[in-house]
Amino acid sequence: VWGDPTNPAADPSVHDLQERLNRLLVDRGRVWRRCQPGAPAQNSIVVSTVAPDTPEGQAKPNGIQANTVLYAFREAVLDNTMGLDARYEGKSVPVAYLGEFLVTNADDASVTLQSTMMLDTLQQRLIASSSLRGADRQLWLEDLTVTSPQWRIDGSLHVSDLARGLGTVRLSMQGPQLAGLLPPLARVQAATTPFELRANLARVRQGFMVNSFHLQSGGNRVDLDGTLSDRADAALTVNMRGDSLASLGRLDGAVLPDLAYTLRGQVKRSGALWSVDDLDLRLGKEELTGNLRVNWQQRPHYEARLRSQHFNVGQFLPALAEPAGQIQVAQPAAGSRLIPDRPLPLAWLDSFDAELNLDLAGLGIQDPRFPQLTVLDKLRLDATLESGRLTARELQLAGDRGTLAAPMTLHWRDDMLEVDSELLSEQLKLSILAPSFNIPGLPNQSIRSRLRARGGSPHQLAASLNGYLLIESGHGKLVNRGMDQVFDAFTNQLLETINPFFRQDEFTKLKCGVVGIQFNEGKALLDPGAIFRTSEMDIMATGKVQLATEAIELHIATRARKGLGFSAGSLATPFLQLGGTLANPRLEIDKEGAAVAGSTAVATGGLSIVATGLWNRYMNQSNPCKE
Numbered sequence: 001v002w003g004d005p006t007n008p009a010a011d012p013s014v015h016d017l018q019e020r021l022n023r024l025l026v027d028r029g030r031v032w033r034r035c036q037p038g039a040p041a042q043n044s045i046v047v048s049t050v051a052p053d054t055p056e057g058q059a060k061p062n063g064i065q066a067n068t069v070l071y072a073f074r075e076a077v078l079d080n081t082m083g084l085d086a087r088y089e090g091k092s093v094p095v096a097y098l099g100e101f102l103v104t105n106a107d108d109a110s111v112t113l114q115s116t117m118m119l120d121t122l123q124q125r126l127i128a129s130s131s132l133r134g135a136d137r138q139l140w141l142e143d144l145t146v147t148s149p150q151w152r153i154d155g156s157l158h159v160s161d162l163a164r165g166l167g168t169v170r171l172s173m174q175g176p177q178l179a180g181l182l183p184p185l186a187r188v189q190a191a192t193t194p195f196e197l198r199a200n201l202a203r204v205r206q207g208f209m210v211n212s213f214h215l216q217s218g219g220n221r222v223d224l225d226g227t228l229s230d231r232a233d234a235a236l237t238v239n240m241r242g243d244s245l246a247s248l249g250r251l252d253g254a255v256l257p258d259l260a261y262t263l264r265g266q267v268k269r270s271g272a273l274w275s276v277d278d279l280d281l282r283l284g285k286e287e288l289t290g291n292l293r294v295n296w297q298q299r300p301h302y303e304a305r306l307r308s309q310h311f312n313v314g315q316f317l318p319a320l321a322e323p324a325g326q327i328q329v330a331q332p333a334a335g336s337r338l339i340p341d342r343p344l345p346l347a348w349l350d351s352f353d354a355e356l357n358l359d360l361a362g363l364g365i366q367d368p369r370f371p372q373l374t375v376l377d378k379l380r381l382d383a384t385l386e387s388g389r390l391t392a393r394e395l396q397l398a399g400d401r402g403t404l405a406a407p408m409t410l411h412w413r414d415d416m417l418e419v420d421s422e423l424l425s426e427q428l429k430l431s432i433l434a435p436s437f438n439i440p441g442l443p444n445q446s447i448r449s450r451l452r453a454r455g456g457s458p459h460q461l462a463a464s465l466n467g468y469l470l471i472e473s474g475h476g477k478l479v480n481r482g483m484d485q486v487f488d489a490f491t492n493q494l495l496e497t498i499n500p501f502f503r504q505d506e507f508t509k510l511k512c513g514v515v516g517i518q519f520n521e522g523k524a525l526l527d528p529g530a531i532f533r534t535s536e537m538d539i540m541a542t543g544k545v546q547l548a549t550e551a552i553e554l555h556i557a558t559r560a561r562k563g564l565g566f567s568a569g570s571l572a573t574p575f576l577q578l579g580g581t582l583a584n585p586r587l588e589i590d591k592e593g594a595a596v597a598g599s600t601a602v603a604t605g606g607l608s609i610v611a612t613g614l615w616n617r618y619m620n621q622s623n624p625c626k627e
Contacts, residue, residue, distance in 0.1 A: 032062060033075065033092045044104065044114040047072075061108035068106075070113065072098040095159075099123055144171075150180030166203050173197040178217045179249070189250040193218040207234060219243030226267075234269040245283065257315055259284035272296045279306075286311045286362070302354040310362030314374065337550055338582040341459035349412040350388035357382050365399070369431060370439055373400040388412040400439060402428035404447075416456045423449040431479060443476030443510050451519065463522040463548035473513035473532075480507050494587055497576060498558055501536050509535035522547040526554065536561060545582070552585055554578040 012020075034051040049062040064070075073094030101113035115123075146153040155171030174197075175181055179190035181197070195217040202209040204227075213224035220242035226235045240263040242248065245256045265279040276292040290306035358381040365376040378398040384391050390410040397404045408421035429442040451467035454460075480502050495502045502508070511533040518525045529542040538561060543554035556576040580586035 030063075032064075037072075043119060044112060045101075046110055046112050048110045050109050059109055062106070062111065064103055064106045064111050066103050066106050068103040069116070070101050070103060070111075072101055072113070074098060150177070151175035166205065168200070168202045170200050171198075173199075187252045189253070191217065191220075191247055191249040193247065210236060218247050220247060228269075233271075234267075236267040238263065238265050238267060240264075257283070259286075283311075288360075300352040302352065304355075305357045306360065307358075308360045308362065311360055312362055312364035314364035314366050336583050337459060339459045339462050339547070339550065341457045343415070343457055344417055344455075346412050346417055347415075349385065349390060349410070352385070353387070354385040355383075356385075367400060370400070373439060375399045375401060401430070402426070402445075404428060416454060417461065419451065419453045419461065421449075421451050423447055423451075429476075441477045443478070443513070444474040446472040459548075465519040465522050465524070465547060467519050469515070469517045469519075471513075471515040473510060475509075475511050478508045478510055480505055490585060490587070494578070497587060498539060498556060499534070499537055511535065533561075543578070550582040552578055552580055552582065 032049050036048040036050075036052060038046045038048075049064070050059040074096035075092040075094060099119065100116045102116055103111050104114050105112040144153070144155050144157060151173055152175070153171055153173050155169060157167065157169055159167035173181075174195070176194050177190075177192045178195045179192055181195055182190050195215065197213075197215045199213045200211040201213075202211060208228045210224050210226055210228065213222070215222040221240070223239040224236060226237050228234045228236055240261075242261055244258050245261050246258045248256060250256065260282075261284075262280070262282045266277045268275045268277060273293065273295045275294070279288070279290050279292060281288040286308075288306060288308045288311045290304065292305075293301075293303040295301040358379055360379045361377065363377050363379060364374055367373045367375040376397055376399045378396070380394055380396040381392065382394040384393075388411060390408075390412075392406070392408050395406045395408070397406075402425060405424045406421065408419070411418040425445065425447040428445040428447060429439050430445050431442050447470070449467065449469040451465060451469070453462070453465045455462075455464055499508065513530075513532040515530040516526070516528050518527050524545040524547060526541060526543050526545075529540060532539040538559045539556070540558075541554055541556045543552075545552050545554070554577070556578065558575070577588045578585060579588060
């Protein structure tokens with residue numbers, strides 16, 4: 001306890017250690033206020049611990065010893081305007097942390113400090129600058145300079161209310177690359193042009209007020225003014241313009257169009273509702289106007305109302321080229337389904353609500369078969385999504401191939417999708433391959449349908465399908481050459497068997513065609529059937545497909561038209577039966593039909609067509625499709 005008094009080199013006693021500890025604890029928590037720093041030099045600084053208004057000869061020793069660790073702060077003086085207790089008036093309080101320092105030398109009136117870590121530019125400026133001053137309830141920081149490899153900031157700071165953190169900031173910022181200013185964004189590569197930013201910002205009770213904000217980079221400029229707030233209403237005016245969209249950078253590595261642009265709008269906030277009102281976007285000759293709204297409640301609600309007389313989005317999309325070479329068609333395994341029975345990934349339909357109203361023209365989305373034409377040029381959509389129910393009251397699409405209207409309702413609930421859809425099209429031109437004679441030579445297609453279904457997978461939807469589908473086709477040309485690269489071997493065999501001219505002719509001259517299908521609880525009935533008349537052949541089909549089991553039972557009859565210079569008997573298979581399943585179909589000769597029809601079977605087709613008298617009813621007419 002008392003040590004060994006006979007041995008001076010012995011370890012200190014417990015009482016000696018206790019005394020040393022007490023001396024160390026005396027300075028624990030001590031604060032030296034109103035110190036005067038000198039200029040930092042080689043990561044160290046000399047600080048006077050004597051307040052500037054201390055009378056000469058009355059300064060008390062600071063009691064600081066070498067190797068002590070100190071923490072330095074910038075101070076401001078409290079005053080009675082802050083609503084504080086009177087005893088705090090005139091007291092200094094810390095307003096900026098300067099860092100951790102080690103005392104390398106000390107005397108009664110000053111200490112030499114060395115930072116335990118390298119001082120950054122802001123710390124050095126705060127320590128050395130006499131422009132940081134405090135009075136009343138305010139704080140000024142003038143001639144502020146902060147630098148980094150990506151940018152340099154010059155400015156000033158005025159805190160008008162320390163208690164509430166209110167004040168103003170004036171700054172200018174320059175950098176060699178705009179990319180160094182912006183945060184990293186996925187799929188976006190910002191421009192590498194120099195930039196300059198000037199701003200006058202204020203922190204007020206309502207939030208942040210943007211008195212002025214100007215960002216310039218090359219020929220691009222952004223101007224902002226207004227207020228932003230996380231506690232009250234806000235309104236911010238945005239004005240962005242530039243000589244070329246391409247000068248902003250790249251998107252997914254692709255160069256943006258070289259178009260002059262302007263973007264104007266008012267960003268507003270009222271409670272949980274954020275909106276962009278009076279949106280006006282111009283890209284060269286393209287224009288888009290409207291309003292956007294987002295309500296960030298427990299269940300988000302989105303709204304978009306956009307209008308355009310000409311907004312060519314096609315120039316922002318990659319070219320849609322016709323695929324080259326053979327398309328690989330996956331062959332389903334034996335016993336498998338063509339229509340998958342996987343659950344539909346549509347739970348997102350019930351995760352938010354939305355309203356969408358679009359009236360857009362001049363979209364210019366390129367036709368993949370005819371690059372000089374458009375597949376989608378006009379779009380009109382009026383739709384709502386509420387509690388999992390998507391209602392498209394109006395959906396109209398138009399392009400160089402024709403128009404299509406498809407109002408529908410989709411309702412997702414209990415992991416099931418309910419579908420109620422209509423389809424109406426007049427003068428629609430469809431083709432699988434691009435013909436040499438261009439779109440005007442294709443047949444006009446008229447499509448009408450009304451379909452209803454309910455299920456949790458594509459297979460369940462098909463198995464519950466009700467409604468009808470009617471397709472009527474006018475005269476025109478259909479491409480034959482190249483079909484073997486699109487369809488699988490079975491489909492090509494079927495086409496060649498039905499039409500022996502398919503392989504030798506470049507195209508088929510269609511006189512007319514009609515397909516009528518009725519759906520009843522997943523049973524697709526080819527009723528009254530399908531009829532096609534070409535310049536060489538008459539073709540008719542009837543039958544059914546069970547969508548639940550995918551079983552096929554179709555009867556096909558063909559006949560060469562008169563005046564072609566060969567007999568009908570030269571056709572290899574004038575009556576066929578298509579069986580099997582959708583995944584694994586089988587093509588057979590309708591032997592039963594041939595036996596019943598006798599010698600006339602060649603001319604009249606299979607049993608189901610002969611027995612119902614449909615062949616004579618339709619094919620002996622001058623226009624069987626109309627009948």
